[in-house]
Every structure is written in C-alpha cells, then in structure tokens.
Amino acid sequence: MGASSSPYARFISAWEFKLASSDPNRRPHPFAFGWTWFSELLPGQVGVHDLHQAIRAIVRGSQDWFSAPLPTDYRLEGQRLTFTSPVRTPWPENNVVHADYYPSRRARGRAVLLIPQWNADERSHQNLALLLSLLGITTLRMSPAYHDRRRPRGHVRADLHVSANIGLTLHATRQSVIDARCCLHWLAQQGYRRLGILGTSLGSCIAFLTAAHEPLLRAGAYNHVSHWFGDVVWTGLATQHVRRSLEGYVSQQQLRYWWAPISPATYISRFAGRSFRSLFIWARHDPVFLPEYSREFLEACREHKLDFEAVALPCGHYTLGRFPFNWADALLVSRFFLRAL
Structure with a gap:
C-alpha cells in the first residue's frame, strides 16, 4: 500500500476536505479574457493572437511591468500603514493599501514583509508577525489586492484576485507585487537594510x-x-469553482501560458548567481499546491543553482495553519530569518 493511501494520509485528506468545505461562498463566475485589463500593453480590442504577443512582451519587460512610481502619501497611524496603490482599479477600497506594522526594538536593521494566503482576513498571520517582532525582526503584514480591508463593497471573498478573468487575474497579481515593493521601500525609508519577505x-x-x-x-x-500559477488553479482543491468557469474556453496548457507572467517558473533564472537565500516549505499531502508541482519547482531551483533550503511537512494545505503544523512552520520561518538577515 502506497504512502498516499496510508491511514495517516487518509486522515490528513479528510481533515483537508473538512476545512476546505467550511467556506460556502465559492461560486463560479463567467469566463472572460479581460481585454480591458491589458490596456497598459495593448490598446483597444485585441484577439487571442495579440494576447500571446502581450504575454511575451510582459515577460520580456517584467522588471518594468512589476514597477511603478513610489507613493507620496505613506501614512502610519498607530500600527496601521496606508498609502495609495500606484496601480489604479475601478474599486476605491482596493486602491488603498493597508499594512500592519510590528516594530521590534531589537531589529538591528532587520525587517520582513509578510503576505498572507488567498482570502485571508485581517487577523490572519498576526501571531506570526508578533512572534517575529518578539524575536528581533520588525514585521509588516500587507493585505494583498482585493483582500480584507481592500475588498470591494458587496464582495465576501477575494475572488477578484484569482478568477476566470484572465486579464483581471494578471492585473491583480501585478498590483499586489507592486504594492509589496512599495511596502519594502517604506521599510527601507525607516532605516531597515536587512530585508526579507514571507508569503503563504x-x-x-x-x-x-x-x-x-x-x-x-x-x-x-x-x-x-x-x-505554474495556472496549474495550481486548474488542479487545486481551492479553485475548482474557477476551473469550472474556465473549462470549455481554455485548456490547462493554455492557462499555464497565459498566466506565465505571474508564475514563479518564469522568474527562477533571475535568482541565479544572486546573493539571495530562500526557504521553501511544502506539504506532502497538499490538495491545492499538488506535491508533484512542488517537486517540479524545487528541481528547477536546483538546476539554476539557487541558494535555498526545502522542507516538506507531513500535512496538507489548510492543515499547515493548524496545530501542530503551524508551530513547526513558525519555528522554521523564524530560525531561517534569524540566520539569513
């Protein structure tokens, strides 16, 4: 009997499905290419052939595509940092970036930007941010585009960030990356020079x-x-409602290509030869980020000779946030940043 059908694996799988089914608001939305979201690269109405050209252009010019002028209205009130996102959207709530600041008196120039999971509420990862600050690492927890305090009125989930709208998903992820870079520059302005980033x-x-x-x-x-971003959406348990909207319009292979600009695979080579340390934590029983895709990613990192550590935890996707796995994860992350920064 293989490990995938062991009693332990079945226990974790049942736990995963129970946690996943606790959200009753996953609903399919109509498929769309989202042509208007490509307006920064291609004016007017375009066809699928032009979409392929747009994807190639984005990847070639990714440094510019993921860049924007820094905000001029950073504002820190108590623990809350806000500023206007350089990327504009039709939703006013989403155009204001919110981040929670956990300064440490013992930071010695060390700070980490923390980005939580899809559909995280504003309480998510607060304990981890507090732990890092207590250990001597200032932490700034940023709400991604369309999440918690940035969620547009009438939306109960962050479905505008990952959806069956090809262009909107690209645009939302680009916005979150640019907003994250703005947060890092704010930390640098506060005197932090040993910067790290943490995401779930x-x-x-x-x-x-x-x-x-x-x-x-x-x-x-x-x-x-x-x-690949598209593979996770196509095969992952959390996004089967998105896949149902995509099927009949695109294949998994097409989706992988169209979302290449927001896929880690596209940019692994940018770390080759760079003085940068990484910690990759993956789950052996993950029904969202399937283990075969995690192994594929790690093999590519080895091929490009990245400086990294990889740890596989005996849990799933949602169970990583439950005891005892969340404690193990916090220990791994804390020890890593104390060494790397």
Whole structure:
C-alpha cells in the first residue's frame, strides 16, 4: 500500500476536505479574457493572437511591468500603514493599501514583509508577525489586492484576485507585487537594510515574484510552492469553482501560458548567481499546491543553482495553519530569518 493511501494520509485528506468545505461562498463566475485589463500593453480590442504577443512582451519587460512610481502619501497611524496603490482599479477600497506594522526594538536593521494566503482576513498571520517582532525582526503584514480591508463593497471573498478573468487575474497579481515593493521601500525609508519577505499560498507566489524583481531583498521564505500559477488553479482543491468557469474556453496548457507572467517558473533564472537565500516549505499531502508541482519547482531551483533550503511537512494545505503544523512552520520561518538577515 502506497504512502498516499496510508491511514495517516487518509486522515490528513479528510481533515483537508473538512476545512476546505467550511467556506460556502465559492461560486463560479463567467469566463472572460479581460481585454480591458491589458490596456497598459495593448490598446483597444485585441484577439487571442495579440494576447500571446502581450504575454511575451510582459515577460520580456517584467522588471518594468512589476514597477511603478513610489507613493507620496505613506501614512502610519498607530500600527496601521496606508498609502495609495500606484496601480489604479475601478474599486476605491482596493486602491488603498493597508499594512500592519510590528516594530521590534531589537531589529538591528532587520525587517520582513509578510503576505498572507488567498482570502485571508485581517487577523490572519498576526501571531506570526508578533512572534517575529518578539524575536528581533520588525514585521509588516500587507493585505494583498482585493483582500480584507481592500475588498470591494458587496464582495465576501477575494475572488477578484484569482478568477476566470484572465486579464483581471494578471492585473491583480501585478498590483499586489507592486504594492509589496512599495511596502519594502517604506521599510527601507525607516532605516531597515536587512530585508526579507514571507508569503503563504497565493502570498507565497506574490512574495516570490516580488523577490525576483526587488533588489532590496536579501531572503525569502515561502509556504507552499509550485511552478505554474495556472496549474495550481486548474488542479487545486481551492479553485475548482474557477476551473469550472474556465473549462470549455481554455485548456490547462493554455492557462499555464497565459498566466506565465505571474508564475514563479518564469522568474527562477533571475535568482541565479544572486546573493539571495530562500526557504521553501511544502506539504506532502497538499490538495491545492499538488506535491508533484512542488517537486517540479524545487528541481528547477536546483538546476539554476539557487541558494535555498526545502522542507516538506507531513500535512496538507489548510492543515499547515493548524496545530501542530503551524508551530513547526513558525519555528522554521523564524530560525531561517534569524540566520539569513
């Protein structure tokens, strides 16, 4: 009997499905190419052939695509940092970036930007941020685009960040990366020079894309890793409602290509030869970031000779946030940043 059908694996799988089914608000939305979201690269109405050209252009010019002028209205009130996102959207709530600041008196120039998972509420990862600050690492927890305090009125989930709208998903992820870079520059303005980034699930993807394009960073830790954004959406338990909207319009292979600009696989080579340390934490029983995709990603990192550590935890996707796995993860992440920064 293989490990995948062991009693322990079945226990974790049942726990995963129970946690996943606790959200009753996953509903399919109509498929759309989202042509208007490509307006920064292609004016007017375009066709699928032009979409392929747009994807190639984005990847070639990714440093510019993931860049924007820094905000001029950073405002810290108590623990809350706010500023206007350089990327504008039709939703006023989403155009204001919110981040929670956990300063440490013993930081000695060390700070970490923390980006939580898809559909995280504003309480998510607060304990981890507090732990890092108590250990001597200032932490700034950023809400990604369309999440918690940035969620547009009438929306109960952050479905505008990951959806069956090809262009909107690209645009939302780009916005989160640019907002993350703005947060890092604010930390640098406060005197922090030993900067790291930490992300979970969707936040892991955002963190990796940010690290690939932000020279201020020295280290990154990533909870859940995968090669291609499209593969996770197509095969993952959390996004089966999105897949149902995509089927009949695109294949998994097409989706992988169209979302290549927001896929870690596209930018692994940018770390080759760079003084940058990474920690990749993946789960052996993950029904969202499938283990085969995590292994594929790690093999690509080895091929490009990245400086990294990889740890596989005996849990799933949602169970990583439950005891005892969340404690193990916090220990791994804390020890990593204390060494790497």
